[in-house]
Amino acid sequence: MRHTVLANRLDRRQFTIGAAAGMAAAAIPVSVLAQDSTATPAWEQAVKKVLGDAKPIEGKVTIEMPEIAENGNTVPFSITVESPMSDKDYIKAIHVIATANPQPGVATFRFTPLSGKATVSSRLRLARTQDVISIAEASDGRFLMSKRSVKVTIGGCGG
């Protein structure tokens, strides 16, 4: 019985807080919300910076990552793009963007025909459950892009 009463009180309290927050948010001018989801998110800006106006071909980049990452501080990944890696046709770069990190940029990996294979493995930080985007840039100017979602149990980038 006591529990029920307590729960009710909590609910009411949470409701009050929620309502207050809602009102506060309504009062904030749009400019303050520039970094919020209402504006272009940082990760979209990061993608745009790589792509410019180019339209990427979807799904040609293989991202290997665990489906569930227990520790967001160090999540292993491996990215591969099929390419002959010849002087005329090779993958120049692979960009990695973590969509829900406070700073979405992870790294840009650069290759040459000498690389032999457009594959890179490393470890990244994930603040919470999110999509990881990888964009590959071919020597002929084409862009290839893939997305992979990862569930994160304990977030990285700790504050």
Added chain:
Amino acid sequence: MTKPRIKLPVSAKVGEVIEIKTLISHVMETGQRKDPEGKTIPRQIINAFTAKYAGNAVFAADIQPGMSANPYLSFFMKVPGPGEFEFTWTEDGGKTIVEKQKLNVA
């Protein structure tokens, strides 16, 4: 920054595609964290890595704070002939660590 670790195959043939693994100890401070007094800990990361072989670029990385501490990198090279690798890590502020290692080409 401490001495990096590098793993190359014991020996390789010309034309073979080999894997190169590197690891360096570094906190990779993101610039997002705060100390117990609430002051932001300044960003200090390794922001670039390059791998050259016999003077030619093989692989490079522009690194941002999303990379984990103690950055590990694995990449490949199609062996063009005998030569020596030169790996360079660059920290915020411009300090670099250079490591050279010969590849045993059979």
